[in-house]
Amino acid sequence: MQFLDAINFSFPLLASTTEAADSSMVVAAVLLSLVVIYFASKVGGELSNRIGLPPVLGELVGGVVVGVSVLHLLVFPEGGADSSSSLIMAFLQTTAGLSPEAAPQVFAAQSEVISVLSELGVIILLFEIGLESNLKDLMAVGIQAAIVAVVGVVVPFAAGTVGLMTLFGVSAVPAIFAGAALTATSIGITSKVLAELGKLNSKEGQIILGAAVIDDVLGIIVLAVVASLAKDGVVDVGKVIYLIISATAFLLGAIVLGNVFNKTFVAIANQLKTRGELVIPAFIFAFAMSYLASIIQLEAILGAFAAGLVLEETDKRKELQKQVIPIADLMVPIFFVAVGAKTDLAVLNPAIPSNREGLIMAIFLITVAIIGKVITGLSVFGQPQINRLAIGVGMIPRGEVGLVFAGVGAASGALSKPLGAAIIMMVIITTFLAPPLLRFVFPESSKVGTESEQLIQD
C-alpha cells in the first residue's frame, strides 16, 4: 500500500511520504463520510416526507442513526469519541490499509474537514434563505418581528431562571445560564422547515424569520452577559455595548450599502465572460460578509443571510437562486446530518442515575421552552388574520445556539452536570419537535408558495 499512499493530488512538492500518506487517506475518509452523510440525509428525508413531516427532520434523525448515538459511523472528537470508536476508520483500516498508528491523525483531519463543510453548509443555507427573502417584506413586519423577538427572549428567560431557582433550588448564576439557553431560536432549522412547507414568504414566515435573526443577535448579547457573569460575577458592560453597536451597524450597514452594491454587482457579473460568472462573485460576497460578521463577533450565518438579502434585490436574483439550489442541495445536508450525528441520545437514558435529576429539570425546561415561545406568538398585534400559534411554534427550536450556552456554561464550571444535560435534552427535544409541530400548525390546504418557494421546496 505504501507506494499508493504517496499518490497525492494535492501537489506534494517533495513532501515526505508520511505526509502524503495522510493526505490520500484523509481524502478517502472524507469521501466515505460524504457517502454516509448523503445516504442518511436522503433516506431520512424521503421517509420523513412520506409520512407527511418536513424532510429536514428526517435528515436530523438520519444523522442520529449514523452518529454517536447508534451506528458510530460518523463521530466527532468534540463528543469525546476517538478514532477507535469510528466505524469509518475501522472500515478504512480493513479496506484501504490504513494503519492503526495513522488512524488518530486521519480521524482528526476528517472530523475537522466534515465540521467545516457542515458550517459552510449552514452558511450556504442562510445565503439561500436570504436570496429567497425580500428585504421590503421583512421590513414591513419589522416591528412585529422585533416585539416577537424581545418577548421570545424575555419570557422564557424569566420563567426558566425563576422556575429553576424556586422549584429546584438552583443558585442564581447557573439558573441565569439555563434561562439564557432558552432564549435564542435556531434560525437554520426554522428557516429550512418554513422553506420546505412553502411558508417562507408568508407573513407568518417573514415574522418568524425576522424574529429569529433578531433573536440570534439578542442571544449573542445575552451570552456575553452571562459568560462574563459566570466568569467573574460582574457584567462586562463595555462588551455588551460593543456588541449592540456592532450588530446594529452591521445589519443596517449591509442594507444601506447593499443598495449601492446591488448595481456594482450586476455590472461586474455582466462583464464576466468565463464560467461561474454569476456564482463566483456571489459567493465572494457571501463569504466575505460571513467573514466580516464572524470577526465583529456576530455569527457567520448572519453575514451570509445579509448577503443573500442584498443580492435578492438585484436583477440577477432568479438566475442566482436557480444556480444556488444544486450547491445548497449538496452542502446543506452535511450540516443537518452532522447536527444529528453529534447529538448524543445517551443523556436521555434514565437508566443512568446522573441523568435522572437532569431529566426532571429537562422536562421543566422543555415545558418553558415550548410555552414561552407559544405565548410569544400571541404578542403579535395589529394583524387580525395572522396565525399567531404558527409564529410561536416557529420560534421553538433552540438548535445550535442552546448548545453553545451549554458548552460555555460547562466549560466555565457554572453548570452542574445534570443541569448541563438538561439543557442539551431541551435543545434536542425542541429541535426535533419543531418540524412536525410546524407542519401541524401550517395546514397543507393553505399552501401557496411563490415560484421561488416552489423551487426551494421541491
Next chain:
Amino acid sequence: MQFLDAINFSFPLLASTTEAADSSMVVAAVLLSLVVIYFASKVGGELSNRIGLPPVLGELVGGVVVGVSVLHLLVFPEGGADSSSSLIMAFLQTTAGLSPEAAPQVFAAQSEVISVLSELGVIILLFEIGLESNLKDLMAVGIQAAIVAVVGVVVPFAAGTVGLMTLFGVSAVPAIFAGAALTATSIGITSKVLAELGKLNSKEGQIILGAAVIDDVLGIIVLAVVASLAKDGVVDVGKVIYLIISATAFLLGAIVLGNVFNKTFVAIANQLKTRGELVIPAFIFAFAMSYLASIIQLEAILGAFAAGLVLEETDKRKELQKQVIPIADLMVPIFFVAVGAKTDLAVLNPAIPSNREGLIMAIFLITVAIIGKVITGLSVFGQPQINRLAIGVGMIPRGEVGLVFAGVGAASGALSKPLGAAIIMMVIITTFLAPPLLRFVFPESSKVGTESEQLIQD
C-alpha cells in the same frame, strides 16, 4: 474575544472552550481563503480569456500570484511554510483577534480543509468531464487512444532516461525516476482546457481524453516499478501484476455494471420527492466510485470519471449536467488555484547556485517532454483527417502526476536536489505551456461544440 470564540456552530456538546475557539477561527480562515481563491480564479480566468487564452491558465497564474511564490496569502505546510509566513493568518491575527499561540493549529486545519476541498474540486471536475463524454465515442477511438498512451509513455521515458545517463552522467536509478516522471499526462488540466475550447467531444479530444486516462493508469504502474526499484533495487512483480489486474477490472467492471446500474439509478431518482433528488444520488455514486478507485490503489479521479461516464448513459444526463455546472463552478477553481499557489517559482531562480545545474537538466527534460508527446501524436493511424499535432500537444501537461514522482523520488533519496528541482521545473513549464499551445493548435474557426460542450465551456 474569548467569549465569541466559544460561539461555534459545530454543536460543541460541552466541548472545552479551547477546542471551540479553534473551530470558529478555522471557519473564518477557510472563508477568507475561499474569498482569496475565488478572487484569484476570476481575475486570472477573465484576464486570460480576454487575451485569447484558456481561462484555466489564468486560474493557475492567479494561484501563483496569491501563493507561495508571490503574495503568500495562500500557503501550505507541504511547501515548508508555517503559519507565520501565511498572510491570511497575519490578517486573522489583526482583524479577528487570533492569538499567535493558536495560529499554527488554525493554519494546519485551514490548510487541511483547503487541500481536501481542492481534491474534491478535481474529483468533481472529472465527474463533470465524464458526464460530458460519451462512452461509445471513447470506445470508438479506444485503439488509437491506447497506442497514443503507450507511445506517449515509452518515448519520453526512454529518451529522458537515456539522455540523462549519457549527456549528464546521471546514474541508472535516478535517471529512470526522472524518465518515469516524463510519462503521465495531467488529465485534469488537459480535459479542462479541451472543455474550454469546446473540443472535448471532437475526435482529437476523445483520443486525448482516452489516452490521458490510460496514461494515468500506466503512470501508476510505472511509479510502482520505479518506487520498488529505488527502494531495494528490484521490481515488485506481484504489485505490478496486481495493479494491472485491478485497474483493468475496475474500468471494465464500471462499464459493464454501469449498463445495469443505469436503470436502477433512474428508477431511484424518479422515486425521490425531496430536494436534491437527482444530485444527491449522483454524488453518492461518484464519491463511492472515487473511494473504490482510491482504495484499490488507483486514483480517486478515475473513479469519478467512470461514474460520470456511466451516468452520461442515462436519461437524466441533461438535467444532471445542468445541476453539476454551478457545483463545479464553485469547487473546481479551488483545485487550480491551489495548484498554482503550491507552485514554488523559486526553483526557477538562476541566482540560486544549486538551481543552475537543475536548470540545465530542466531544459533537457522540458525538450524531451514536449517533443516526446508531439511525436506521440504522429503515431495516430487510420485517421487521415485528424489533427495529429493537437493530439500530441494535448498530452504535454504533466501536472500533478509528475510532482508525485518528484515527491516519491526525493523522499526515497534516489533523486539529487538539482534533478528533483529539474523535474518540478519540467512540470511547471509543461503545465503552464499546454493551455496556450492547445489554444494555438485548435484554431477557433473550426470550433463546433455540442450543446453540452457549450454549457461546460460557457
